[in-house]
Amino acid sequence: MCIGSGGACGYTQSSSSFTCYNTEGTQQNSPRKKKGLSAAAFAGIVAASGGVAAILIAGALFCLIIRRRKTSDYPKQQNLKALIPLKHYSYIQVKRMTNSFAEVVGKGGFGTVYKGTLCDGRTVAVKILKDSKGNNGEDFINEVASISKTSHVNIVDLLGFCSEGSKRAIIYEFLENGSLDQFISRNPSMNMDWMVLYGIALGVARGLEYLHYGCKTRIVHFDIKPQNVLLDGNLCPKVSDFGLAQLCERKGSLMSLLDTRGTIGYIAPEVFSRMYGRVSHKSDVYSYGMLLLEMIGARNQERADQTSASNASSMYFPEWIYKDLEKRDNERPTENTISSEDEEITKKMTLVGLWCIQTSPLDRPAMNRVVEMMEGSVNALEVPPRPVFHIPPAPLQESSTLSENISVYTDYDPSVLT
Numbered sequence: 001m002c003i004g005s006g007g008a009c010g011y012t013q014s015s016s017s018f019t020c021y022n023t024e025g026t027q028q029n030s031p032r033k034k035k036g037l038s039a040a041a042f043a044g045i046v047a048a049s050g051g052v053a054a055i056l057i058a059g060a061l062f063c064l065i066i067r068r069r070k071t072s073d074y075p076k077q078q079n080l081k082a083l084i085p086l087k088h089y090s091y092i093q094v095k096r097m098t099n100s101f102a103e104v105v106g107k108g109g110f111g112t113v114y115k116g117t118l119c120d121g122r123t124v125a126v127k128i129l130k131d132s133k134g135n136n137g138e139d140f141i142n143e144v145a146s147i148s149k150t151s152h153v154n155i156v157d158l159l160g161f162c163s164e165g166s167k168r169a170i171i172y173e174f175l176e177n178g179s180l181d182q183f184i185s186r187n188p189s190m191n192m193d194w195m196v197l198y199g200i201a202l203g204v205a206r207g208l209e210y211l212h213y214g215c216k217t218r219i220v221h222f223d224i225k226p227q228n229v230l231l232d233g234n235l236c237p238k239v240s241d242f243g244l245a246q247l248c249e250r251k252g253s254l255m256s257l258l259d260t261r262g263t264i265g266y267i268a269p270e271v272f273s274r275m276y277g278r279v280s281h282k283s284d285v286y287s288y289g290m291l292l293l294e295m296i297g298a299r300n301q302e303r304a305d306q307t308s309a310s311n312a313s314s315m316y317f318p319e320w321i322y323k324d325l326e327k328r329d330n331e332r333p334t335e336n337t338i339s340s341e342d343e344e345i346t347k348k349m350t351l352v353g354l355w356c357i358q359t360s361p362l363d364r365p366a367m368n369r370v371v372e373m374m375e376g377s378v379n380a381l382e383v384p385p386r387p388v389f390h391i392p393p394a395p396l397q398e399s400s401t402l403s404e405n406i407s408v409y410t411d412y413d414p415s416v417l418t
Contacts, residue, residue, distance in 0.1 A: 086148050087160035091167045098126050110243040123174040131166045140168050147242050154207030156240040176233045181226035194342040197295050202374050203237040204229055209367040212281045217247045224287035225266045266290045282361035289356025292349050293321055322386055325350055348378040355384045
């Protein structure tokens, strides 16, 4: 209509409407106001539509990725359930059985242990593992799959697991008396029965013998220590916490480790320095020997304090064990403070422990031989060679935590015997 009247169609911001201008540039009476959106509104709608479209496209791609991931994970979950003969719990079920993780019963370097209750009323221990980076938890799956196939009175029973994204948990039997270190701390040193300690030590040895020789594939634990030995109501020991365990074939027991694993004080020398030999199942033997000697030291704490009070800061405690063994053999105290049976148990555990901590793996007995030594007569045991144990008087500068806390081992003189 504007063009037909000889004008030009325009737009005014003041009235936000179209206006008809004549050829001289003067404003004419606007024709009937055009219904519809302004140009600015139209441009805004176009821009908004583009943004919404981009969001919709991104959302569609995200949904597609999630769908494909779920689709690809489904066979893995099915294979996982088929591979592991244990009940697979969801994370919601784990949270429910622990009452939202209300009661903590233990903590470690790999996670926290909570007390829980299953639907049938059984009390369980639920270990929530810390988030692990790399290989999507394959190490966790391999570990649980292998340990779930074990069955021994001295190995903790696994009852189920959870593997849901980054959430991983292990459900195992709850043992009333807690760990060995808790048991020792609750009982004064002179009130601990030697037969009880001997039974615990022998049970741990049998558990390790089963892992090394009774399984289809040899399992090396790599973290034997009092905290990882649990005691049931009858003080029957059960080896637990296989977070560092490795599998190896029995024919080729030598292993290659890219990292140092274990707990300071229980790590075999070859684990942190290959100059002492190759890593193998004998590394567990060393840790077991240190466990034995610690049990002896806890039982004889008063004697240890009297013997090493003058140089406790510089004496490595296996060295004290050697000195105490030598002293008792030479003096033979007359007081009737310990029975002959307890004396025999003490000496047997001492000799076995000292054989197990020999510096070279080749000089240590295998776990099946350790069980024979523990079950046999003390008179059949020879006194092992005496290594030279030494701790530097001061930590080296710029050293790691590992090197600050591990003793320096030197070769022993085979001619020096106690």
